[in-house]
Amino acid sequence: MGMSPYKMLDNQFQDLVADQTRLVVEIGSERGEGSTAYFRDWAQARGVDFHTVDVTDEARSHFANNVDYGGIGDIHFHTVDTGHAWCRDVLPTLNKQIAVLYLDNFDWIDPVNLQYQWLHDQIAAYAVRGVVMSNENSQEEHRLQTLYCLPHMAHQSIILIDDTYYDVTSPTGWGGKCGTAIPLMLAAGYAIANTDQGVVCYRGIDFKYL
Ligand SMILES: C[S@@+](CC[C@H](N)C(=O)[O-])C[C@H]1O[C@@H](n2cnc3c(N)ncnc32)[C@H](O)[C@@H]1O
Numbered sequence: 001m002g003m004s005p006y007k008m009l010d011n012q013f014q015d016l017v018a019d020q021t022r023l024v025v026e027i028g029s030e031r032g033e034g035s036t037a038y039f040r041d042w043a044q045a046r047g048v049d050f051h052t053v054d055v056t057d058e059a060r061s062h063f064a065n066n067v068d069y070g071g072i073g074d075i076h077f078h079t080v081d082t083g084h085a086w087c088r089d090v091l092p093t094l095n096k097q098i099a100v101l102y103l104d105n106f107d108w109i110d111p112v113n114l115q116y117q118w119l120h121d122q123i124a125a126y127a128v129r130g131v132v133m134s135n136e137n138s139q140e141e142h143r144l145q146t147l148y149c150l151p152h153m154a155h156q157s158i159i160l161i162d163d164t165y166y167d168v169t170s171p172t173g174w175g176g177k178c179g180t181a182i183p184l185m186l187a188a189g190y191a192i193a194n195t196d197q198g199v200v201c202y203r204g205i206d207f208k209y210l
Contacts, residue, residue: 007038009100018100024048103160104163
């Protein structure tokens with residue numbers, strides 16, 4: 001079950017430089033859980049550009065049609081074929097460095113959920129887009145996003161990731177969505193903290209989880 005690691009931004013990372021030279025990027029827009037609204041408010045308060053990327057336009061419609069949700073505000077929505085292609089092709093044209101990256105997209109199959117119809121419906125919805133919803137494909141998508149984002153990360157920056165956990169059976173020591181992306185982050189100098197709010201990778205800034 002997903003967590004909300006982005007909520008650490010407000011109470012753990014007050015020293016993070018966030019201004020007009022920086023970006024907040026979310027790959028995997030919210031489905032009613034609140035991440036996109038949280039980043040909109042956090043970025044708006046600091047004058048930082050916020051981009052949210054997804055393969056569907058459900059979040060954009062949701063924000064546009066529900067005034068109670070606070071509106072679209074300054075959110076830059078991107079509806080794409082894949083998040084990694086956006087990171088490869090569009091991100092470099094923005095000419096800004098990412099201060100906060102949130103990776104929580106291509107859904108993960110927890111085998112305990114195979115008993116539920118909603119998961120089979122989700123797998124079928126991916127198939128309609130011509131995509132095999134498998135955990136290998138989820139990891140590869142998150143790995144490629146990381147690969148293409150890393151050159152655009154500010155030195156002082158954080159990467160928040162969801163549905164990722166220690167896994168002694170994995171060659172990387174990590175399982176879940178970012179199981180194969182974490183070695184890239186480590187090689188780029190990020191430290192990784194596995195907290196009860198989710199995983200946070202940080203570089204150029206202190207982090208003492210309270
Ligand atoms: C778990 S939800 C995101 C939840 C949200 N980040 C939150 O915390 O509330 C996963 C999202 O990833 C999107 N997605 C699936 N495959 C993707 C891909 N290849 N690139 C970008 N987004 C993708 C889905 O459409 C879905 O909206």
